[in-house]
Amino acid sequence: MSKKVAVIMGSDSDFPVVKSALTELKKYDVPFECRVMSAHRTPVEAAQFADSAKENGFGVIICAAGMAAHLAGVIAGHTTLPVIGIPMKSSVLDGMDALLATVMMPPGVPVATVAINGAKNAAVLAVQMLAVSDEELSAKLVAEKNAMADGVRAKDAKLQEEIAGI
Numbered sequence: 001m002s003k004k005v006a007v008i009m010g011s012d013s014d015f016p017v018v019k020s021a022l023t024e025l026k027k028y029d030v031p032f033e034c035r036v037m038s039a040h041r042t043p044v045e046a047a048q049f050a051d052s053a054k055e056n057g058f059g060v061i062i063c064a065a066g067m068a069a070h071l072a073g074v075i076a077g078h079t080t081l082p083v084i085g086i087p088m089k090s091s092v093l094d095g096m097d098a099l100l101a102t103v104m105m106p107p108g109v110p111v112a113t114v115a116i117n118g119a120k121n122a123a124v125l126a127v128q129m130l131a132v133s134d135e136e137l138s139a140k141l142v143a144e145k146n147a148m149a150d151g152v153r154a155k156d157a158k159l160q161e162e163i164a165g166i
Contacts, residue, residue, distance in 0.1 A: 007025075008035050017086070017089075053081055059126075070101060
């Protein structure tokens with residue numbers, strides 16, 4: 001069985017976006033736990049979670065946060081597991097503040113960062129990380145990439161038929 005993925009949100013208001021990551025993880029049958037923790041309001045709990053994540057069976061941690069967006073960095077500072085940050089869009093700077101806070105990490109404390117509100121890609125990246133040592137998961141990724149390619153080819157064939165009829 002694959003290791004678990006932790007999905008942590010800085011606020012429950014992030015859930016509508018984060019839900020697509022959970023859907024993606026379920027599609028690949030990757031077990032996960034989803035929590036709300038704050039780098040600023042519950043820093044002790046966030047640090048304790050990260051400190052014990054590896055021993056608790058996690059292989060990757062996804063963190064979604066907006067505005068100051070320090071959650072992924074705080075988690076990354078307390079674990080050797082890969083951390084993926086999802087900068088959340090806000091009404092203030094459209095998520096650019098969160099993007100910069102998530103991606104601009106000091107040397108030795110990396111956070112892989114996806115696009116603003118890029119929860120689905122965060123989940124796919126987590127699956128890819130786990131698939132490095134899980135052949136069954138790797139095969140599922142290959143099948144999904146093949147299905148995406150087939151979809152593009154079908155759209156191109158339909159377009160070519162439409163163009164021929166002009």
